[in-house]
Amino acid sequence: MKLKVYVDRMSQPSRAVIIFCKVNGIQFDETLISLAKRQQLTSEFKDINPIGKVPAIVDGRLKLFESHAILIYLSSAFPSVVDHWYPNDLSQRAKIHSVLDWHHTSLRPGAAGYVLYSVLAPALGLPLNPEKAAEAEKLLTKSLSTLETFWLKGNGKFLLGGNQPSIADLSLVCELMQLQVLDDKDRLRLLSPHKKVEEWIDNTRKATMPHFDEVHEVLFRAKDRFQKQRELGAVSKPGIQSKM
């Protein structure tokens, strides 16, 4: 039976899982669980993931959620996945786990928190929150510096000095792509001091084309909508609520 993937492409970990499947030739059926429509909270979906979050997969008898766990499982279960995505070498694999854990505790709360509280919240039925946005921005700025000076040190094109992408590159780059919904000036203010980070995002995009752009289309459309709203003065700054 074909792998089933439950996602909302507006969610960054959902995109990472879909791009991964496409790049690696893994056949799957995609089901949209719309976060804007709260479909992650229906009893039908909660039968797949009781925690009520996307992405989730069903592969035979296995029901699995949490995108890192999914990426690791797919890397291990599907022979078409090339070693560089999740190396067999124990030390390399350990370093990838270390980046993925750091993503949870540092990059994700910073990046996702900033985007949520400064732009996305109203679309999810929450208020914008300038104070929480500022707190998340601090963590994001610190995390971008850590990426620039530590995780991307050396001459490799990818994290940990790699010349080929791993699941960590894909997961973290999809996270940072969420910054696309910010005002362009705001995004550049955050990203442009970190040249290696910008190059690495581009390297990861190129290594996973054309799937990368195709899967991000929904995000680019959302970016345009938010930009138009900004031009109309509807979401000019955090603190003013609006509907997506």
Next chain:
Amino acid sequence: MKLKVYVDRMSQPSRAVIIFCKVNGIQFDETLISLAKRQQLTSEFKDINPIGKVPAIVDGRLKLFESHAILIYLSSAFPSVVDHWYPNDLSQRAKIHSVLDWHHTSLRPGAAGYVLYSVLAPALGLPLNPEKAAEAEKLLTKSLSTLETFWLKGNGKFLLGGNQPSIADLSLVCELMQLQVLDDKDRLRLLSPHKKVEEWIDNTRKATMPHFDEVHEVLFRAKDRFQKQRELGAVSKPGIQSKM
């Protein structure tokens, strides 16, 4: 060369790593990196972990941090570690990754946040923060319910219906042990509605004795100190700062 482990036993992930090594007969040299003395920020330690957090390990040429990554690495690199800690079976392993990811996003910010902002902060040079403590408590309460009704469902003694502990049991139980520094009434108020959680903590303790109690000694001493301070009225409630 013997494994080197850099820890502060007051840190819950540090304790998980030490207990794991002891239970599995892994020889190691333990170096204290005192968080109260800010030793995690020294240039000497930052050469081992540039992120400046414990635990970290050095095994030959490998320098590694993030406790989940460490536990997975040790399970894979040391043949003395029995399969149940980190099963080879792909589906079982995937579920363990899923719990470990959930720990990062749900249980840890709830439990560690509540303990930090309601008790530990002054010992780390930070102010107590009743508002943040209340926010963390909400997440902790929700996470304890998820443990009780989902991760611990079935008749197994451990997470995911297991009859033997995995690295996820050890990591999550060490997290919840941090609640020991709370006032007893407060801890019981949080934990006692969750009978399966209480039994599971006890099962994990018993499965890793005598090491579990020995490694937690420093925490139990801290618990006594905080209790005495409470009796003296020094840390009677969140919002009043004190020194540990």
